Amino acid sequence: MSSCLKRLASIRSLSSITGLVRSKSHPRLVENLLARRLASATTSSDCFSVGERASKHYSTGPGTTVHLECALNSRLQNDGEVDHRDYLRWGNGGGTFHKSASIDPSAFVEIGAVVHSECAVGAECRIGCGAIIGPTVTIGQSTKIGYNVALANCMVGDFCVIHSGVCIGQDGFGFFVDEQGNMVKKPQTLNVRIENHVEIGANTCIDRGSWRDTVVGEHTKIDNLVQIGHNVVIGRSCIICGQVGVAGSVTIGDYVTFGGRVGIRDHVNIASKVRLAANSCVTKDISEPGDYGGFPAIPIRDWRRQIAMHRQSLKSTNSLA
Numbered sequence: 001m002s003s004c005l006k007r008l009a010s011i012r013s014l015s016s017i018t019g020l021v022r023s024k025s026h027p028r029l030v031e032n033l034l035a036r037r038l039a040s041a042t043t044s045s046d047c048f049s050v051g052e053r054a055s056k057h058y059s060t061g062p063g064t065t066v067h068l069e070c071a072l073n074s075r076l077q078n079d080g081e082v083d084h085r086d087y088l089r090w091g092n093g094g095g096t097f098h099k100s101a102s103i104d105p106s107a108f109v110e111i112g113a114v115v116h117s118e119c120a121v122g123a124e125c126r127i128g129c130g131a132i133i134g135p136t137v138t139i140g141q142s143t144k145i146g147y148n149v150a151l152a153n154c155m156v157g158d159f160c161v162i163h164s165g166v167c168i169g170q171d172g173f174g175f176f177v178d179e180q181g182n183m184v185k186k187p188q189t190l191n192v193r194i195e196n197h198v199e200i201g202a203n204t205c206i207d208r209g210s211w212r213d214t215v216v217g218e219h220t221k222i223d224n225l226v227q228i229g230h231n232v233v234i235g236r237s238c239i240i241c242g243q244v245g246v247a248g249s250v251t252i253g254d255y256v257t258f259g260g261r262v263g264i265r266d267h268v269n270i271a272s273k274v275r276l277a278a279n280s281c282v283t284k285d286i287s288e289p290g291d292y293g294g295f296p297a298i299p300i301r302d303w304r305r306q307i308a309m310h311r312q313s314l315k316s317t318n319s320l321a
Contacts, residue, residue, distance in 0.1 A: 086098055086099050086100070086117075087099070087114075090103065090109040090115075092105070092106075092107065092108050092109065093108045093109045093110045093111060093113075093127075094109075094110065094111035095109030095110055095111055095112065095113035095114065095115065095127060096109075096113070096114045096115070097109060097114070097115040097119075098115065098116050098117040098118075098119070100117045100118050101115045101116070101117060101118065101119040101120070101121070102118075102119070102120045102121070103115060103119075103120075103121040104121060104122055104123040104124075104125070104141075106123045106124050107121045107122070107123065107124065107125040107126070107127070108125070108126045108127065109121075109127045110126075110127060110128050110129045110131075111129060112129035112130050113127045113128060113129060113130065113131040113132075113133070113145075114131075114132050114133065115127070115133045116132075116133060116134050116135045116137075117135045117136075118135055118136045119133050119134075119135065119136065119137050119138070119139070120137075120138045120139065121133070121139045122139055122140045122141035122142070122143065122158065123141045123142070124141055124142045125139055125140075125141065125142065125143050125144070125145070126143075126144045126145065127139075127145045128144075128145055128146045128147040128148075128149065128164070129147050129148075130147050130148040130149075131145050131146070131147065131148065131149040131150075131151075132149070132150045132151070132152075133145075133151050134150070134151055134152030134153065134169065135152075136153075137151045137152065137153075137154055137155070137156070137169075138154075138155045138156065139151075139156045140156060140157045140158035140159070140160065140196065141158045141159070142158060142159045143156055143157070143158065143159065143160040143161070143162070144160070144161045144162065145162050146161075146162060146163045146164035146165070146166070146202070147164040147165075148164055148165050149162055149163075149164065149165065149166045149167075149168075150166070150167045150168070150169075150170075151168050151169060152168070152169035152170065152208075153169035153190075153191045153192060153208045154168045154169040154191055154192035154193070154194065154206075154208070155191065155192070155193050155194065156168075156194045156198075157194055157195045157196035157197070157198065157218065158196045158197070159196055159197050160194060160196070160197065160198045160199065160200075161198075161199040161200070162194075162199075162200045163199075163200060163201050163202040163204075163224070164202050164203075165202050165203040166200050166201075166202065166203065166204050166205075166206075167204075167205045167206070168192050168194070168200075168205075168206045169191065169192045169206070169207075169208045170205070170207060170208065171185075171188040171207065171208060171230075172188050172207035172208060172209070172210055172214075172229055172230025172231070172248060173207070173229065173230070173248070174186035174188060174210055174230060174248065186210055187210065188207070188208055188209070188210045188230060189208075189210065190208055190209035190210060190211070190212065190213050190214075191208055191209060191213050191214070192206050192207075192208050192209070192213065192214045192215075192216075193213050193214070193215045193216070194206075194216050195215070195216060195217050195218035195220075195236070196218045196219075197218050197219045198216050198217075198218065198219070198220050198221070198222070199220075199221045199222065200216075200222045201222055201223045201224035201225070201226065201242070202224045202225075203224055203225050204222055204223075204224065204225065204226040204227075204228070205226075205227050205228070206228045207228065207229050207230040207232075207248075208230060209230050209231045210230050210231060210248075211231060211249075212231050212233070213231075214228065214229075214230055214231060214232050214233070215232075215233045215234060216228075216234045217233075217234050217235045217236035217237070217238065217254065218236050218237075219236055219237045220234055220235075220236060220237060220238040220239075220240070221238075221239050221240070222240045223240060223241045223242040223243075223244070223260075224242050225242050225243050226240055226242065226243070226244045226245075226246075227244070227245045227246065228246045229246055229247045229248035229249070229250070229266070230248045230249070231248050231249040231250075232246050232248065232249065232250045232251075232252070233250075233251045233252065234246075234252045234256075235252055235253045235254035235255070235256065235272060236254045236255075237254055237255050238252060238254070238255065238256045238257070238258075239256075239257045239258070240257075240258045241258055241259050241260040241261075241262075241278070242260050242261075243260055243261045244258045244260070244261065244262045244263075244264075245262075245263050245264070246264045247263075247264055247265050247266035247267075247268075248266045248267075249266055249267045250264050250265075250266065250267065250268050250269075250270070251268075251269045251270070252264075252270045253270060253271050253272030253273070253274070254272040254273070255272055255273045256270060256272065256273070256274050256275070256276075257274075257275040257276065258276050259275075259276055259277050259278030259279070259280065260278045260279070261278055261279050262276045262277075262278065262279070262280050262281070262282070263280075263281040263282070264281075264282045265281070265282060265283050268282055268283070268284065268285055268286075269285045269286075269287070270282065270285070270286045271286055271287050271288060271289055272289060273289035273290075274286050274289055274290065274291075274292060275290070275291045275292070276291075276292050276293065276297060277291070277292070277293030277294075277300065277303075279295070280292060280293045280294055280295065280297045281294075281295040281296060281297060282296070282297045283296040283297070284296070294306070
């Protein structure tokens, strides 16, 4: 293998290797670049179907050359850290899973989805094409994962619906300035916990915690394009409409409703049974239930009174002009 890598190093780029592999006019050059051991390992890899690896001998035919290109790209890019033979094809749906993952036989893992090591997937789950279930993620029973969802560092409860493009468990946005004036990233090492019967709309992002887990309470419904920062705790049965932004370390009670494009500043506490009008911005704690609106958010009657007074003053100014 060391001699093979030395030969590969003499090639300017991976694209030139790919060109040789795809070309039928340079079979001897390909044989010189690649040892027979690598070609045999490629055709017998577990990431290909049984029909594709029926022949274990090196060949310059179109089927084998595609496999060879795939092996070259993956082995060089990952520097050999990932053993693709640990990934198998799931029978119910055709997706890919790591052999250390625990998946209920009734779960459907669609082709193109990947379930990584030490994951747990419950009964009757459905994981859509392009979804990536990161290492050690837990998904409860009857949960539906949409297309191109990315889950990492999280636990998802039972009967949840996670729509296409959702990202859960990535690092939160936390930095500080060191003594030299440089921006330094704060460690983001905790998880996200999604409780039962939660629905999360398309392209919503939920960050993992840094000093406590990020939590979404049971029966909470989240619309599309919502950003939930790290360490946020959301109570049960909340409704969060589209384009809401919740900054880090916010605590939200039960039965809270946010209209579209509401903004919540960091480290704010919001009591249960609070409703916020669209485009409102919360800059300090809200300790009493009720309806609020405006920037900064105030009780809805006071906000409406301010709007009426502002309109009246504009009319008076226009009449004088």
